[in-house]
Amino acid sequence: MEVSKRAGTFVPVSAARIQFQQLLDRHLELTAGLSENTLYQRRSVARKWLTPKWETWPVADITRNLVELWIEELNADGVGSGTIQKVYRLFNATLNHAVEDHLLQRNPARGVRLPRARPAQRHPYLTFDELAELNDAMGLRYRSLVTFLALTGLRFGEAAALRVSSIDLDGRLVHIDSAFKEVAGRLSEGDTKSHTIHTIAYPPILDAMMRELTSGRRGEDHIFRSPTSRGLRINTWRRRFWYPAIERITTRRAAESARTGQVPISFPDVTPHDLQHTAASLAIRAGAEVVAVARMLGHADSRMTLNTYAGLFTGDLTAVAETLQRDMSGSALDHALRSADLDRGFSP
Template sequence: MMATVSKYQTAKGERYRVRYRTPDGRSTDKRGFQSKDAAEKWANHVEVDMMAGKYVSPAAGMVTVGQLAQEWYDSKIDVKPSSLERYRQTLEQQILPHWENWNVSKLTPAGLQAWINELSRDRAPSTVKKAHHAISMILDVAVRDNRIAANPAAKLNLPRSRHDEPTFLTRDQVFTLAEKAGAGELVVLTLGFTGLRWGEMAALKVRRWDAARRRLTVAESVTEINGTLNWGTPKTHASRTVPVPTWLADRITESVEGKGPDDLLFSTRSGGVLRNKNARRDWFDQAVVDARLPRVTPHDLRHTAASIAISVGANVKAVQRMLGHASAAMTLDLYAGLFEDDLNDVADRIEGPSTASVTALRVVRDA
């Protein structure tokens, strides 16, 4: 049935309404048009959308961002607890304070861009990008559920990320830091020469250590979220084996004597999980000061392990596998400068033509 336009009276004068049937057969109308021409244009637009299967009920778009955000958050059963916690913080700190009571149909690209601009004034680009990513996913749900026709958060201008240069320690600096770390010596050496993430190191069980092959199998990770330990798979969800230098392998083998296969490979004195915050408070940060090093974190030891591996000839695929990156492109994004030095070294080792070759080339050229 075609949409029809009719006139009605209000206290402010004549107005026009459009009566039409929705794709599910319900009769509805849209009121308040100040001219017949405006009502007819809107009616034509609705009819085109219905024929194209793109019709969106005005009532469907009345759901608020807060309501849809909760629905979206509850559906995130495919992410790690740490990622879910970051989503929660982004919702509470950036999105809901501004958009919670807005109907999703009222959001516009211009309004969202103004919000992005405002956030960018006093928040880091990474924080702004996380906020944009989250609200874009929420609005994708609105599009999927036919509440809005298109995602207004698409193609917004976002601040440029500031990529701080990773901090690389030298081999000698890692040994100095380990010496100053006291009970954390073996942890520092392992992080600095294998590139494990803290959560991967802290989750290692004795049975994951293969002394004969000098391999650590990374199959689990543990993360502290609001004081609670959460166990799961590594960041990319894939297990991997990591090679260990011979001298370090001997130290690890000595450290597991008397332990059972399901005991933690690295633990507190009581056998508990090593927590990053506690370790930094108790010994790591002080060890950095005592070793007279630049300000570094345990995660910087992961960068250091990569730089040491590259310096001794590891190629990008080997470093990718060691670190558990999702792709070689990600490894290059982080350590491109180090590989450039490696490529220069390769170029320097390529010999020029022999004297005989040069003579032959001259003969051919002069012929």
């Protein structure tokens, strides 16, 4: 006991009998530097996944084997790997605090292997023609919003928070410093997802639209508003405007198919967030590099951009291969690779 006290690893018996929920509640009170949305998500994870399983468990009785079995159960029940990672991070952080407060000698969850992330599904990207079809189905009120999202890459909450003063019409620039978030049914304005302030440029084709959206309005006015002139809520907007527009497209295509006798071509299964993916795909197709696309999307790290859209940068690989071929032309290696002797070297 004396040795463990000197080493700082001694844990009183009374402390070891503390129940997990007490530690979890204490951990959730640590709110410094966290957004309201992050806090809400943490509490939701705790309420749905941690409390039902571990609420009354004495922390001293939680073993590594129990944690591993729990993770395996979640995976076997079909819980997504992303969700398991979120649940584990909060569980692990809670036990880490217990160690730091000398309520546990070691964290039994530390280093537990998690299920491998399932391969991400390919994002749907709209073409210019499909965007035109979507705009027509949206009607006049939000046609400009859909166009703006698809050509600039802003997130819905960022676009909803834009004010007239955010737009530099002469420079065709948009300054993004806040975003709307809906937390527990309440709309609030706060930092962007990446907690950064950034600036993007919009294409000249949007000049007339942006001037019309800002004309005669005060600097503090929001550019995109709800029918009641309040802030746009993504869930309400999706239900009242987005889904009906997609349904109109489906109906029109079915009618055209019946008229022509051809098999109907389904419209891509897209969400409002996929407009950001569309903007990225259009920018990459136009020749934008990874860093430029990352800045446009407000990614704090260009690695995130590359991981998300790696499959779209194949043009860069082709360009590298063609440059390599051009530089090698006429060299000794070029002659060797073209020679019959080298070909025979690969024969069985």
